[in-house]
Amino acid sequence: GENVEQHPSTLSVQEGDSAVIKCTYSDSASNYFPWYKQELGKGPQLIIDIRSNVGEKKDQRIAVTLNKTAKHFSLHITETQPEDSAVYFCAGKSNAGGTSYGKLTFGQGTILTVHP
Amino acid sequence: EAEVAQSPRYKITEKSQAVAFWCDPISGHATLYWYRQILGQGPELLVQFQDESVVDDSQLPKDRFSAERLKGVDSTLKIQPAELGDSAMYLCATRPTGWGRWYFNEQFFGPGTRLTVL
Numbered sequence: 001g002e003n004v005e006q007h008p009s010t011l012s013v014q015e016g017d018s019a020v021i022k023c024t025y026s027d028s029a030s031n032y033f034p035w036y037k038q039e040l041g042k043g044p045q046l047i048i049d050i051r052s053n054v055g056e057k058k059d060q061r062i063a064v065t066l067n068k069t070a071k072h073f074s075l076h077i078t079e080t081q082p083e084d085s086a087v088y089f090c091a092g093k094s095n096a097g098g099t100s101y102g103k104l105t106f107g108q109g110t111i112l113t114v115h116p
Numbered sequence: 117e118a119e120v121a122q123s124p125r126y127k128i129t130e131k132s133q134a135v136a137f138w139c140d141p142i143s144g145h146a147t148l149y150w151y152r153q154i155l156g157q158g159p160e161l162l163v164q165f166q167d168e169s170v171v172d173d174s175q176l177p178k179d180r181f182s183a184e185r186l187k188g189v190d191s192t193l194k195i196q197p198a199e200l201g202d203s204a205m206y207l208c209a210t211r212p213t214g215w216g217r218w219y220f221n222e223q224f225f226g227p228g229t230r231l232t233v234l
Binding site for chain 2: 042091109
């Protein structure tokens with residue numbers, strides 16, 4: 001099955017700096033990679049996603065890059081703000097078939113702290 | 117904006133007791149997932165429904181966990197008996213119906229039920 005590794009586990013930046021979180025995946029059949037933001041006491045909320053036929057996607061201050069050859073993808077947040085502080089999860093969707101089809105496998109999470 | 121509803125939000129129970137969690141999906145979302153999220157980790161899939169049918173329960177501890185979605189709408193996850201290691205956040209997520217379109221990939225999560233087993 002799919003295995004997703006996420007780094008770093010914690011990330012502390014100053015307001016206005018950029019933050020980068022990296023993930024690697026194992027299943028070459030995976031074709032969809034979302035990023036979720038989870039605030040304390042809440043469920044994860046999708047912030048950006050990318051399909052395997054695209055190398056980069058940007059939405060205002062957030063961007064995601066995907067390297068299929070190396071099987072890794074990254075989240076980039078520019079001009080960070082204190083409200084960006086949360087736990088961020090990457091995930092990969094398996095297309096391997098059988099019971100794994102459409103299943104999201106999550107990374108371990110990154111606690112991002114943005115200091116004012 | 118439509119949201120996934122879950123109840124209760126918090127549950128404290130003693131080990132060996134039975135607990136149940138409820139999820140009400142966004143209207144029209146045929147696919148429903150139950151995840152368990154241990155503190156400090158990412159969500160892990162327990163069970164996936166397509167309408168009322170289970171399509172993946174390979175990670176569900178079936179000796180104590182059960183899940184149902186009788187009418188293909190709301191769903192219940194039950195644990196009996198609860199063990200100390202079951203303390204976690206239980207998340208419900210749903211996905212729109214359909215295949216082959218970009219939009220249908222996104223899973224929408226509810227706020228979760230925080231379970232504490234004493």
